[in-house]
Amino acid sequence: MSTIIYPSPIFGPVHSRRLGISLGINLMPADGKLCTFDCIYCECGFNHDHRPSLPRPTREEVSQALEAKLISMSAEGVRPDVLTFAGNGEPTAHPHFAEIIDDTIGLRDRYCPQAKVSVLSNATLVHHDNVFQALLRVDNNIQKLDTIDDDFIRMVDRPVSSHYRATDIVGHLKRFNGHVIIQTMFLKGTDFNNTTEHYVAPWIEAVKEIAPQSVMIYTIDRETPDATLRKATREELDTIRDRVVAAGIPCTASY
Numbered sequence: 001m002s003t004i005i006y007p008s009p010i011f012g013p014v015h016s017r018r019l020g021i022s023l024g025i026n027l028m029p030a031d032g033k034l035c036t037f038d039c040i041y042c043e044c045g046f047n048h049d050h051r052p053s054l055p056r057p058t059r060e061e062v063s064q065a066l067e068a069k070l071i072s073m074s075a076e077g078v079r080p081d082v083l084t085f086a087g088n089g090e091p092t093a094h095p096h097f098a099e100i101i102d103d104t105i106g107l108r109d110r111y112c113p114q115a116k117v118s119v120l121s122n123a124t125l126v127h128h129d130n131v132f133q134a135l136l137r138v139d140n141n142i143q144k145l146d147t148i149d150d151d152f153i154r155m156v157d158r159p160v161s162s163h164y165r166a167t168d169i170v171g172h173l174k175r176f177n178g179h180v181i182i183q184t185m186f187l188k189g190t191d192f193n194n195t196t197e198h199y200v201a202p203w204i205e206a207v208k209e210i211a212p213q214s215v216m217i218y219t220i221d222r223e224t225p226d227a228t229l230r231k232a233t234r235e236e237l238d239t240i241r242d243r244v245v246a247a248g249i250p251c252t253a254s255y
Contacts, residue, residue, distance in 0.1 A: 003045035003225065005032065006087040009057040010065045013073070013080055019118060019140070023073070023080040025066065025104065026087025027094040029054040035089035036124040038158040040226040041187060044088050047160075049225070052088075059096040063103040070111040079112050082140070085119040092125045098134035105137060116140050120183070124159060126172045135176070142181045142216070143173055147199045148206045152192055166206075173210045182207055183216045186232035186240065195236040200243070208247050215244050218254040231255075 008030035016022040028034050032052025033044045044050065057065070066083075073080065083104060085091040094100065101117070108115055118140035125131050126143065135141045146157055148166040153159065173180055184203070186195050194200070207215060217240055219232040237253040244251035 003050070004043045004222070005030075005050060006044075008087065009062040010069045011087065013078070016082070016084065019084060019116075020081030021078075022082045022084045022118075023069065023115075024087060025062065025083060025085045025091075025100075027056060027062065027085065027091045027097065027100065028052070028088035029056055033088040034093065035122075036093060036160050037090065037122045038160065040156055040158065040189070041185060041220055041224045041229055043222045043224070045225045050088070056094055059099050059103065062100050063107065066104060067107055067111070070107060074111060080115045082116045082118050083108055083112075085117075085121075090122055090124065091119060092121050092128075092131045092135075098130045101134040101137055118142060120144075122157070123169050123173060124161070124164065126169075126175075132172075132175065136179055140181055141176065141179055142183050144183050144185075145169065145173070145203070145206065145210075146185050147194050148202050149194075149199055152194060152199065155192060156187075156189070156194075170206045170209060173212075176210075176212075178211050178213055180210065180212045181214050181216060182210060182212045183218070186217060186219050186237060188230040188232065189226070190228050195232050195240065200240055204243055204247060207244060207249060212249065214250040214252070216252055216254065217241060217244075221254075 006026045008026040011024040013021050013023045029052035031054045033050040038047045116139035120142050123143040241251045241253040
């Protein structure tokens with residue numbers, strides 16, 4: 001089993017299946033993982049295997065490192081399509097997430113105004129007003145909703161908090177009034193398969209309630225800490241994608 005622990009606070013650029021040339025912004029420590037989920041498919045591994053000893057980067061460190069990287073990329077003639085908050089854990093958990101978003105938008109406007117600011121989040125903290133308001137200011141507010149089945153969530157996404165309820169998350173996501181992109185992982189394990197109708201039908205109904213600007217569905221692309229996991233097939237993803245599109249919501253599938 002191999003895992004990826006990303007440099008902090010800036011990594012890449014990397015080529016994203018869904019976003020293009022992406023410059024990563026990692027608000028977690030450079031030597032470990034801090035996340036409000038402990039997904040069995042996470043490329044960064046299980047939380048308990050990668051406990052960090054370093055602190056999170058400060059707001060100032062993030063801003064300085066991002067500016068230096070954007071200047072360097074500009075000198076090389078490379079322009080990112082997107083500045084993506086991702087990395088070794090949940091970015092919205094950083095205590096200065098909202099301020100860092102403001103700094104990032106300012107640097108984007110100065111050095112690469114064509115680039116989009118994206119946040120990859122698991123939606124566990126969108127009920128906090130400062131997080132919610134910050135996410136309204138980014139271009140791509142990408143929030144995870146793998147299913148609305150709480151048993152599946154506890155088995156696969158494994159929230160750190162016992163208070164996680166998928167129906168609550170749906171309610172919070174509806175508050176974005178369409179300024180949200182839903183991202184869903186479809187996969188199979190020994191005791192679960194969220195490509196089946198039992199999971200897909202209620203998930204589509206929840207997506208219709210949220211009424212996002214678009215949906216991104218995908219499957220495993222790298223090694224996972226649970227070696228028993230299997231990819232959803234292209235045909236399964238295409239079928240789910242087509243059902244979302246038929247509901248009037250743009251949807252892409254990444255294999």
